[in-house]
Amino acid sequence: MPYQANISQVVATDVLVVGGGSAGATAAIAAARQGAKTLLVERYGFLGGISTQVLDTFYGFYTPGTQARKVIGGIPDDIVAALADQGKVIYRPNTYGAGQGITYDPQTLKIIWERLAQRAGVRLLYHSFVMDVLTAGERITGVIAATKAGLLQINAKTIIDASGDADVAAAAGVPFEFAGEQVQSLTTTFHLINVDVERAAKVSKNELHERMAEAISSGRYDLPRREGSVHINPLPGVMVTNMTRVGNIDATDPFQLTQAEIEGRRQAQEYARFLVDWVPGYEHADMGALSHQIGVRESRRIFGDYRLTKADVLAGRKFEDAIAQCGAPIEDHHSGSDTKWQYLPDGATYDIPFRALLPQKVDGLLVVGRCLSADHDAHASVRSMGQCMAMGQAAGTAAALSLETQSLPREVNISDLQTRLRDLGAVLD
Ligand SMILES: Cc1cc2nc3c(=O)[nH]c(=O)nc-3n(C[C@H](O)[C@H](O)[C@H](O)COP(=O)(O)OP(=O)(O)OC[C@H]3O[C@@H](n4cnc5c(N)ncnc54)[C@H](O)[C@@H]3O)c2cc1C
The missing domain is CATH 3.50.50.60 (FAD/NAD(P)-binding domain)
Incomplete structure (x- = not known):
């Protein structure tokens, strides 16, 4: 050595x-x-x-599907x-996606x-x-x-x-x-604060994706992933996103990972701007937090x-x-x-x-x-x-x-x- x-x-x-x-x-x-x-x-x-x-x-x-089973x-x-x-957990029942989540x-x-x-x-x-x-x-x-x-x-x-x-x-x-x-893409997540959660939570996934498509057609937003999700969190006024996407990165290469961090944050700001401009409940929202690092799958x-x-x-x-x-x-x-x-x-x-x-x-x-x-x-x-x-x-x-x-x-x-x-x-x- x-x-x-x-x-x-x-x-x-x-x-x-x-x-x-x-x-x-x-x-x-x-x-x-x-x-x-x-x-x-x-x-x-x-x-x-x-x-x-x-x-x-x-x-x-829990298993997804018609009946959630704890495994x-x-x-x-x-x-x-x-x-x-500490009152800091909520169950989000889901029959689709990965099943019931614990947020x-x-x-x-x-x-x-x-x-x-x-x-x-x-x-x-x-x-x-x-x-x-x-x-x-x-x-x-x-x-x-x-x-x-x-x-x-x-x-x-x-x-x-x-x-x-x-x-x-x-x-x-x-x-x-x-x-x-084949590598899975990387994602920078972000929290939006000062959201009217009651109204924001009523926006269905389909409606969110429709508005995203309209925003992309307007030519004023650069949103590479035409889907993604926003969900409630135990904290009041907060919605949490999983939207950005940085593809084809070898996360063990520090130069590539650095570029991915920069691109992930750039996209996060863009998706936050989209939510504020296009989606009910986010009119007065701001980006409260970015993930500590880009998420590597x-x-x-x-x-x-x-x-x-x-x-x-x-x-x-x-x-x-x-x-x-x-x-x-x-x-x-x-x-x-x-x-x-x-x-x-x-x-x-x-x-x-x-x-x-x-x-x-x-x-x-x-x-x-x-x-x-x-x-x-x-x-x-x-x-x-x-x-x-x-x-x-x-x-x-x-x-x-x-x-x-x-x-x-x-x-x-x-x-x-x-x-x-x-x-x-x-x-x-
Ligand atoms: C964007 C994204 C969204 C996801 N969504 C979900 C979801 O909603 N729900 C869900 O259940 N799963 C989700 N997953 C999958 C899940 O989060 C991960 O697979 C899981 O958290 C991995 O856990 P881990 O302990 O193996 O690794 P990690 O959580 O990555 O832990 C590895 C730890 O090792 C440390 N470390 C790394 N290298 C070194 C080193 N050389 N020396 C010392 N320390 C080191 C790191 O800092 C880190 O703390 C998602 C993953 C990503 C990336």
């Missing part, structure tokens, strides 16, 4: 979680609650990842209960993630970017993080890659492919012991090593003006197999959330935050179990893991 001499500090832990998003924060809470000495490293100064940087609605907890449980329920305690205030959620992590005993380390790994043979043994104090070496018995972009897995030599031409796709496929999703396939379920449709925000949806049979779910969290070629490593092993279409279904939390819960539990049994994560007894998950409240069947 060329920079060994520049390492300013070395620390050690049992379980190291890289990335504090829905998947990573839940993984750390699960591992720590089960007694593992757990450290979570996050590049920003707060937890939540996309759940607090970009969004305000958990999908994936996520355990720590994710604790998060929602803590939001409800929250993201600022409150930042504090809740942190509170649950600290109560569980997770040691948090913010403002630290993991840039490389340490290995011994096929086993990952630690990471190097860049911090203001210099390079920090963190040694760990088990590492959970929850970085979204699979930064750790890629650095450790796990095979992966770039999303390439897809980047590196790693290869694990199993790769979840489109056929698995659409057939509602079941696996013996199930660690969670998903009923969300394939939701493809390809570049272009529309979004493609493909549904499972009404009410059906497929299983997420534990093997999709086990990367090929490297031991001592688990991947969760957006990093799991799946093809483009399966990824476009399984990436909802409900499932990311469920994967985190499973990986944190597997890490704790592997420590107790002094085995590698891939050697964990599946039926013991499933029993633990059910005890935690996970919904496996």
Whole structure:
């Protein structure tokens, strides 16, 4: 390692979680609650990842279709209960789209993630970017993080890659492919404040899209995505959007990502102007907040012991090593003006197999959330935050179990893991 001499500090832990998003924060809470000495490293100064940087609605907890069935449980329920305690959550029933959503205030959620992590005993380390790994043979043994104090070496018995972009897995030599031409577009979200919510909420999706088409025809607006949504939030006078679209970006290329940030904000201002000028209820509105960063849906796709496929999703396939379920449709925000949806049979779910969290070629490593092993279409279904939390819960539990049994994560007894998950409240069947 060329920079060994520049390492300013070395620390050690049992379980190291890289990335504090829905998947990573839940993984750390699960591992720590089960007694593992757990450290979570996050590049920003707060937890939540996309759940607090970009969004305000958990999908994936319920199946879409004629009857909403709850398929996520355990720590994710604790998060929602803590939001409800503070009056900062609303349920938005939906038979279409990704099903019933759970909409929250993201600022409150930042504090809740942190509170649950600290109560569980997770040691948090913010403002630290993991840039490389340490290995011994096929086993990952630690990471190097860049911090203001210099390079920090963190040694760990088990590492959970929850970085979204699979930064750790890629650095450790796990095979992966770039999303390439199929890559899902990126979105900068924004909040509008001072909205007459009662009137704005009465505007149907179709009406919104009709007005958008008229605005585009006027030639005075540059709106690349001819659809998108605006919805209510627990905060008064606030409407939240998912409208902008920046296509064909490799989010692991910092120059491309920089351009995407700039373009996303430019579009956000344009869509806000459209809403104020054309849609009832927004006459006195202003843009109150932009997402902390542009939302990345897809980047590196790693290869694990199993790769979840489109056929698995659409057939509602079941696996013996199930660690969670998903009923969300394939939701493809390809570049272009529309979004493609493909549904499972009404009410059906497929299983997420534990093997999709086990990367090929490297031991001592688990991947969760957006990093799991799946093809483009399966990824476009399984990436909802409900499932990311469920994967985190499973990986944190597997890490704790592997420590107790002094085995590698891939050697964990599946039926013991499933029993633990059910005890935690996970919904496996
Ligand atoms: C625009 C958009 C809209 C979406 N809409 C919805 C929706 O409405 N509902 C829903 O349920 N899902 C939605 N999704 C999908 C869902 O939000 C994501 O798939 C999910 O949040 C991913 O969670 P994660 O924990 O895997 O990754 P992330 O939430 O991205 O977390 C990764 C974390 O790792 C940190 N990190 C990254 N690299 C490093 C590093 N090298 N070192 C240290 N830290 C690092 C990041 O800062 C971040 O905190 C949407 C996604 C996008 C992009």
